[in-house]
């Protein structure tokens with residue numbers, strides 16, 4: 747079992763192109779149930795998953811894409827990244843971006859190409875299923891951390907099912923549109939989306955892998971005997 751989990755962690759990567767094969771409701775229900783197994787402070791189990799498929803997903807995507815293409819200003823309702831990125835974080839962000847655009851053959855100067863790829867976020871990368879992740883507005887940072895663990899559990903469960911997935915933080919750029927389209931409770935904040943489906947193995951965008959920092963850069967060990 748131990749090696750299974752490590753294998754899943756190694757295998758998982760963000761999938762940004764999918765086949766047209768559908769994913770049924772019971773599979774998505776299993777993934778959401780797995781996500782809820784995540785631990786959380788005081789077992790508050792913060793956050794909700796709103797799964798969309800078919801016309802419901804198309805309708806939301808259409809509104810988001812229209813907003814992006816009309817140049818509507820984005821309105822983030824919570825801060826995801828630091829206002830000023832440290833050089834280390836900036837470097838990681840750049841590398842991840844370059845890897846993505848290089849895989850797609852989009853050059854650094856191809857602004858239109860980059861925008862078109864960015865709009866794919868709002869199409870949930872044409873996945874058959876999109877999940878809108880929300881959290882109560884009054885929740886603290888710790889609860890966002892808890893929700894992140896749920897999202898990770900969901901991503902790993904998807905991997906275990908042989909499905910591909912990616913988080914879509916860009917969804918929060920137009921949280922109000924998603925809020926309105928889904929008729930969410932007033933107190934629900936749109937945190938991110940998740941695209942889920944069967945990975946298209948031939949799509950260039952699914953070919954690259956992102957790097958990770960070396961252990962010595964992010965972990966320290968004290969008091970061990972070995």
Ligand SMILES: Cc1cc2nc3c(=O)[nH]c(=O)nc-3n(C[C@H](O)[C@H](O)[C@H](O)COP(=O)(O)O)c2cc1C
Nearest residue numbers: 758759760842867912913914915916917938955956
């Ligand atoms: C919560 C969350 C939000 C994300 N938002 C986006 C996004 O808006 N667009 C995108 O292309 N990738 C998005 N990603 C994917 C990250 O870019 C990706 O996880 C990171 O570069 C590491 O690559 P890997 O997932 O392939 O290991 C998101 C991932 C997470 C966990």
